[in-house]
Amino acid sequence: MAGMKTTIPTVLSAEELMDKAFRRAAKISKKGSDSLDTKKKTTLARITASGDIVETTLVGYIQKFPRMEKQDDFFPELVNLVIGIDRYKKALGALNWAAGRTELLKNQSLREVRRTKDPAIIESIKKGYYGRLGSYVRQISDDLLFLQDAKNKFRDLPTIDPHIPTAVVAGFPNVGKSSLVTYISTAAPEIAPYPFTTKGITIGHIEDGWRKFQIVDTPGLLDRDFDDRNDIEKQAVLALRYLTDIMIFILDPSETCGYSMEVQTKLLNNIKSNFSDVPIVVVESKCDIMQSPGEAKRISTVSGEGMEDFRNELVDMLRKIFREKAKAAPLEESEEEE
Ligand SMILES: Nc1nc2c(ncn2[C@@H]2O[C@H](COP(=O)(O)OP(=O)(O)OP(=O)(O)O)[C@@H](O)[C@H]2O)c(=O)[nH]1
Ligand SMILES: [Mg+2]
Structure with a gap:
């Protein structure tokens, strides 16, 4: 608990996170043996990159925010009063849900792209993938905002060590x-x-x-x-x-x-x-x-x-x-x- 104040990262909003994922993906282009192969490889790489960014960002937040159980101790009590532990746990749970969904969606979309030889289908899988990815992230938009706010509140809490007499x-x-x-x-x-x-x-x-x-x-x-x-x-x-x-x-x-x-x-x-x-x-x-x-x-x-x-x-x-x-x-x- 001691070092938590400095290690919590800035929490991106839903739009910022999607922007980051899309921008990173858009930069990628791969060369294949022909135009279908090029399209396939590029699409696979873009789906992987954008999905990975969403997943690793969310999992990173879950790991860096302190685990907090309601207990008879000063700091958790204070945190409960200031940010609400139930809401806090719900927010971290929602991030976990979105990260899990993203991974499933990504793997499923990659499989579908690999299976097809039709450029139009590749395009529609990609569109569908981005649409659903955006929808998962939008669904946790309140949770991301809540966690950014919680981060600021953690930072402002007094540093009192409950183990010291x-x-x-x-x-x-x-x-x-x-x-x-x-x-x-x-x-x-x-x-x-x-x-x-x-x-x-x-x-x-x-x-x-x-x-x-x-x-x-x-x-x-x-x-x-x-x-x-x-x-x-x-x-x-x-x-x-x-x-x-x-x-x-x-x-x-x-x-x-x-x-x-x-x-x-x-x-x-x-x-x-x-x-x-x-x-x-x-x-x-x-x-x-x-x-x-x-x-x-x-x-x-x-x-x-x-x-x-x-x-x-x-x-x-x-x-x-x-x-x-x-x-x-x-x-x-x-x-x-x-
Ligand atoms: N003469 C005298 N004045 C004192 C003594 N201790 C504090 N004071 C004065 O009493 C006033 C209040 O002192 P603080 O230490 O600020 O009191 P506090 O209990 O912290 O006050 P709050 O923060 O408002 O709750 C100040 O004007 C101090 O200078 C003392 O031992 N003798
Ligand atoms: Mg005083």
Whole structure:
């Protein structure tokens, strides 16, 4: 799955594919022992070339698009939300059908041409062949367009590796989520477009010797009550759950984010009930300007206070998850099919 974004080719439309096949065929001429033989050989070569182009193009698409089963995993869930896995499978199935039909038609037409000695019949077999070839390709025209669109959507999906232990940051807008991800990441986080919000998803990496962890900020997804969401956002939150090994929930006691601690705590409880199987680390931000009474974990990305302890605690938890994941799926197997 990892390299898929670069390997999917541009998908030709039905007209473009037929143009390509016809143009290639039209360039071919063969010389025979007499005019009938010349016509026969040229026709055989043209039928072969145009059929082969359609077949190899379609089979090439089928091989290069990622195989995708609906499963309890982040990426397939995301793909399902963005392009629809059923429609996707139907499109690849349609290409397979057209490739198979093309091959049968080609072989049948070649046999018929070889059998006849009548130039008029050769001509009519050729015409019939092109007509049916065009009709097969036209029948999958919607599927080709769909796949070209899917290719663009694949390209825009964020590159998050579900095999790497991942902390996801939640909390109301402006509480300091992005500041935390940036502070804690080893390098500047990447910002990738995310199909469910206007803001980009922020993906930071934490290097821990030879291990690597991800810390992800998903603006617009975990900053509101789950029940207030539309269906697609709900599904997106569910997809996110497959990715989340640890949830970091940020409370802003200064309330400079614009939300009271009361509503922030309500959101925390909501997240807790929706991510009940995920460990949640609650941390209070902006301790340089305001601290709540009590024993909360406090951080400030401005003064740096509490950041070292917080990072160490997080890394400890992620290491533990790393070991659990390694146990559950030995390295060779988690390395993907290729
Ligand atoms: N004083 C102080 N300000 C902070 C701290 N962390 C973040 N801020 C400020 O709080 C504001 C919001 O911070 P962000 O990190 O953008 O918050 P966010 O949660 O990512 O916000 P959204 O992306 O809108 O959801 C910014 O003006 C930050 O400069 C902190 O530790 N101390
Ligand atoms: Mg942010």
